[in-house]
Amino acid sequence: MRPSIRKTLAATASAVAMLAMAACGQDAGPAEGGGGEDKATSVTFGVVGPKTGDQAQYGEDWQKGFDLALEELNAEGDVEYKIDFQDSQGQPAQASNIAQKFVSDDNIYAAMGDFSSATSMVASPVFQRGELVQLGITNSHPEFTDTGDYIFASPVTQAVEGQLQADGAKALGDKAAVFYLNTDWGITTWDVFEDRAAENGLEIVYSSAVEEASTDFKPLLLNAKNAGADVVYMLTYYKTTSLLVQQAGDVGLEAEFGAVGSNYSLEFLELAGDAADGVYMATTFFPASEDPEVKAYVEAFTEKYGFQPNLFNTYAYDGVKALAKAYEESDGTRQGLRDSLATSSELPSIVYGTYGFNEERRIDNPTFRWIQVKDGEFVEVDPLVE
């Protein structure tokens, strides 16, 4: 009952405030002063994500990013930020339960997750109905934010990424074999890739969806080899990508290899071993960047964990920082946090640099860097695509 009473109060309050502003004319500033003095000093963000199950490793990646961000925020400010990370096992049923739990919990000011867009989008209607912000930190499904105005996503859409990959593939060769995950993410990216290839003249000689749970890809790679592919593009996460490049060697498939940016991680190098050499990818986040903020982040992360951050660590870190910034700029309510998240142009990010959300509550075209694996390390190379 309490949330609904509070909601009514909040609605009344904002209506009164708007009337007051209208009455006073233009000189009343933004609602900043409104509830400023009684803003909570302890703020919790809910996280719905996989801590067990097939995707558990990505949940662990997140946790590291969250922890570092919390450490930094709590060291500097007078607001104490916390994370309530609930395990969804990557399953939609769990995710919508957790979403409902967060909506009912007054201590939660905003939520992040789930890992996959499919699972997140089951939870989205719950968040939207409950008027609680859901920030998708790894969700690039093109329709992700369509559910409503409380749903945000920080990754670029696959429309942007798919086109870039297709152009990159064209720069590497003329006959492409493409492997894509049989998930909403993989299929959507592949659709964009295929459309773009039709425009830029890249011939696709072989393509196949691959399952996240599969481990044996030799029959597919043999097909790619027999089709005469001179470039192999992998729209897959690092687990699958590393198996693909290793088994490509086993079947004697000689070609240029490219993969989506999320493969940019030490785990990929470790899993793929020597087979990783030569693989190209485009990423918005490059730890060797000269940018001072990126440098400071990479140093802090490496000091805390003993290895360099990957993209998923960094998305998680950015997510907490963006929500904290939005809370700071708000009047201390859920509604206020949503509004400042939607309007702020000062959201901090390691991946993109300072940004703001657009009308669709997503991020406009950021700059990509191209990197390649050389002798077991990521090296920045000349961009394949201008």
Place this chain on the structure above:
Amino acid sequence: MDTVLAGLINGNAYALIALGLSLVIGVANVINFAQGSLFAVGAMVGWLMTTSLGLPLWVAVIVAMAVTALLGWVINELAVKPFAGKAPIAAVLSTIAMMIILDASNELIFGPELRPMRTGLPDVSFQLFGLTINPIDIVILCTSVVLMVGLAALLRFTRFGRAVRATSQDREAAAQMGVPVNRVQALAFMLASSLGGLAGVLVAAYFTTISPTQGFTIGLAGIAAATLGGLGSLLGAVVGGLILGVIEAFGVSLWGDAARQIITFGVLLLVLWIRPQGLLGAKAIKKEPLTGTFFAAARKIRVPWWGVLLLVLIGAVPMVPGLLDGYTVQVGIQIILFALAALSMTILGGQAGQLSLGQAGTVALGAYALALLTKNAGLPFLPAVLIAGLIGAVIMTVVAAPSWRLSGHYPAIATLATGAAITAVAANWNSVTGGGAGIALIPQAEVFGIVLSSNSARYGLVFVVLLILCGLVFLWSKSHVGMYWRAIRDDEVAARAAGIATPQYKSLAFGVSGFIAGIAGALWAADYGFIDPKTFPPMMSFQIVIVAVLGGMLSPIGAILGSAVMVGGLELFRFSASARLLAYGLILLLLIRFRPQGLWTHFDWFDRLKQRFGRNKDSELEGSDA
């Protein structure tokens, strides 16, 4: 040719898993679902030895086999031995519990991330038909052949082997002839488990990447391979594994990786239909896992009319707007959705004595039907739900038809394969189901022009449907259909002799069950607003069985109670975060051990009769529970 070779290499892995499974089935007549978990344990131990500690591969193999043999002993003690001579379904469920426990602990101990496996094998390889053959490929092939021959010799020529064979033929007789059946079974279990561990190390070395969560998928493929070859046949296990590997390689090469599951389970179904005992299996395994042993022993609890009224009133509480917070109502909806799925199981198991391990497939069918009908065809909600139920009924009946003549473990495996195949089709049929992308933005439930979007309205919808279906189930069980079903359940031969058309009534049971499951799925889809094949994983089929069995299959109330305990209970465990799954498995194990006939059944009565008639004559009891 290169594809055949690639398939053989992959099929090796299946063969190794299938060997262990077949051995256990031979001795204990139990499908050990934990075999895949033992595989994962073996893989992780292998990783620890070779990659972490830098020891050679053979040391890793020995340690992994020792660890898994020990675990095999534990599994036998906790999950199989207590159920010897009782309904095999109990042992199957408790191995499923062990699977959950092992997978969860493995993940807790090692952490969930993928890791590379470095074997330290010499880096020599040669080319064959354009494929690179690595040392590990040879090692695996030799191992499975040597193991198969060795095991066959062991079983045929040694005292232990004779004891194993005697035990598997007739446990009671063997015991009376002085065979220490318990020790034989324990030893055989340890042997089979260590084979799982061995497979884990070798396959991990083959794929070079491992994670503690990969046991489940490989375990299912192993079951498919073992069935393909013929349950209980060692040669069959190896042949089945290799054939499955080659067929998969060709299918995947033709239709892509996403078709893999369709191929695996499609092949399995075809074999079961055409040659039910598998390629090389003997027609020896006769014991029905369910019929006549498990459910007749318990009696239904009668609930007076005021009790029913009270339950309905309690159940209706969340329908009062604003009384309970949204989270509680949401959990209530989850409980009812699962209860509906379990109710469909109740018809099959409690009434007709059939077991389905693929019920999630039927639920998925209903969900997809509703999504397509309301979103694409623009049909109103209520007719769409009804049609979804009918589709579930038709498909279940059609698919179940060839399974009638199966006996032993095979009907259960056929349903497992059917369920998995349905989800696999959903993952592949891109133009209709959206493939792996699923279907988003499914319209919300709308009844008589009112969109049910508030929490209490959404709860009200599923609650009313649950009441209606429970009422129908009650009426059916009172009617002659229910009586015939119970006759088939208690003694199929006698029922047939008494003039009951058993296949027709069995298929009616499957149809009714499919109808309920289809409706459950339809509500599921409308409530989620988004479905994809991963919404209905094979694990969900197990959960449905577990919920139904725990509640007790004799009454609809059992399904609701089971769902409240398992689904509601799971929510409580959320507080213990990553240890939650572990606790879930443990509770399951304990419940099966101490209350196998379910929570909602009489059991004093059962105990009295059990004492009088002895433990193995349960089937002679009259299950007068109407």
